[in-house]
Amino acid sequence: MGKRDYYDVLGVTRSSTADEIKKAYRKMAIKYHPDKNPGDKKSEDNFKEAAEAYEVLSNADKKKRYDQFGHAGGAASANGGGYGGGNMNMDDIFSQFGDIFGGGGGSPFDSFFGGQQQSRGGRRVSRGSNLRIKVKLTLEEIAKGVEKKVKVNKQIICETCDGSGAKDKSSFHTCHTCNGSGSVRRVTNTILGQMQTTSTCPTCNGEGSEITAKCTVCHGDGLTRGEETININIPAGVSEGMQLSMSGKGNSAPRGGIAGDLIILIEELPHELLKREGNNIIYDLHVSFIDAAVGSSVEVPTIDGKAKIKIEPGTQGGKILRLKSKGVPEVNSYHRGDQLIYVNIWTPKALSKDEREMLDKLKDSPNFKPQPGKNEKSFFDKMKEYFE
Template sequence: MAKRDYYEILGVAKGCSADELKKAYRKVAMQFHPDRNPGNKEAEEKFKEAAEAYEILSDQDRRAQYDRYGHAGVSGNGRPGGFGPGAGMSMDDIFSQFGDIFGDDLFGSFFGGARGGRAGGRARGVRGSNLRIKIKLTYEEIASGVNKTIKVKKYVPCQTCSGSGAKDKSSVQTCPTCGGNGQVRKVTNTFLGQMQTVSTCPTCNGEGTTITNKCTTCKGEGRAFGEETVSIDIPAGVQEGMQLSLSGKGNAGERGGAPGDLIILVEEEPHPSLHRDGLNVAYDLYLTFPEAVFGTSVEVPTIDGKAKIKIPTGTQSGKIFRLRGKGFPAVNSYERGDQLVHVNVWTPQNVTSEEKAMLEKMAESSNFQPRPEKSEKSFFDKVREMFS
């Protein structure tokens, strides 16, 4: 029998786009899908015919060959696993190669899920739960980044059964209810015809196997409570409240299921001298009255060590010095904050009679009278300018 034209099979014009071609194939596949036409050999052949047409026309090179030479241009020129003459592809091959075209959005909701007998849809065990821990970091560790090695108490795979939950290999049997598919299918008659639904097997919970003799150590769970040493790389610049996630480092799953994740919550240890404000670091510097008058050089602590700054003569209380680049780095960025040094002139609370007489004499001098200019900005105005 002569082959039908591929464009005619899919009901599209010769110059159709790839999207139009895909939509047309989905429509034909829906019409002749085996689940919608159980036992209908003619529908099955048309389903395979549509798959062959789409397999040729969806490939630009092979489509060009077909447009030029017809069926002779693609005969015997199929790709490995193609649908060319004599390829002999099965229904499972079609679903494997074009599964993305009739996936959950089309056939999953209409027919109740993937076709039975496909091991790819089978669940394996139960996924483990996530774990949350807190890690305290110093300012120095935050500034440079750090690797922390910690011991985490959690569920780990059972060493006796290697996580299978079975006493030995012979204890793992194919599920008698679903035959190892992990799914059960039910066909009901409706006014539209026979409708099929697919659901998770209630006997094996979708795993496809059952255990006849459980491991005595883990009682069939495939995991036991234990401890694992975990290495955590913490990047520079993290802040209080940030969360880091280590995939697969949480509790082990049951019977070989995937492990959960380890969630790390960052906490900052208070610094004895500094306090943090975003990427910036603040420090309160106290000067004596003579130091503020005559000027001096002082050392101040930073997150990188000590830094020396020069205090000019006549420095007023409330003056802010900025040490650029002495703050925290931003996470995954080249940006870095500054350190702000806030000057406070220390006022003595107890003075001797001689000191009191000296201070009273100085108070009479005009040099010791406050003369704030009208344009003098407040401390808060200065801070706002620095952060703007």
């Protein structure tokens, strides 16, 4: 299969300006960078293809030859005058990042927690800081999973300077201290001889270039404050204190850097009637001693709605009833916990004269005498009965 048209690869046209070609390649480089897509062979191939296209289209002579002869124009490279893109290795490609990311060089994904970190070639590429937000969820939302739309106030790329921080293109100059390398070398005399060390250039902070006139909107930061509405898909089964992460949804970074992550902290709202214990749901059911004695059918709330359960005649206080698979699911699993119903016998605090007389007639009956050895079970016996 032949090579794709270089213009199609970058999504530009023959009439596109050098800045438009550069911006298109920067977008492709970030999207398919190997550090962002580890182990993805297709992304790596796309990354190399985009680098090859940019290497040709960003060079005026090579672009002119390509426009005239297409890919065949690269065959005339025996004397060094061809395209050379097909022979590029990863180091060659990473060396382009100095131009693409405003003097950065290397991988824009080397830093993890924000700020900047030394990258390939001795230059630095900025990375935006992470953002943290809290999302409050009801028990029903946790049980079923939910999509939340949240408005996040954060740092965004300055539209005026496209994140460069400079007033215009002429405001960029090669750093006079490091001559564009982003690093400086020092030689120190020690008792063991001369020792050479390399450190980040203090003048340009490792970027390789200086800004002589700052953007009037962002004042050289390359960033402004803005608001973004983000859709967050929260899976079922999350719990209080759990953290979810959305890559690239944190604060933006200037000069083509990589945006930080959005960290979502889960906060569980208390339910009016139900209580969560792990993946199980607990409900305290209160029944009268008459219903417990003769049996009854009652409705109980669940996270899926109302459910009808049967109270067997002679049910004792403290009995645990179970509604299987009516609890909270495990995260990324089909398994659900149960709903446990703790039966409590409700005793009236006030009785009418007739009610008292009826109960007085019954209290001496053998069936109304407590028989702990026969009717009562210990808590441990009840729990064993539940798990069996």
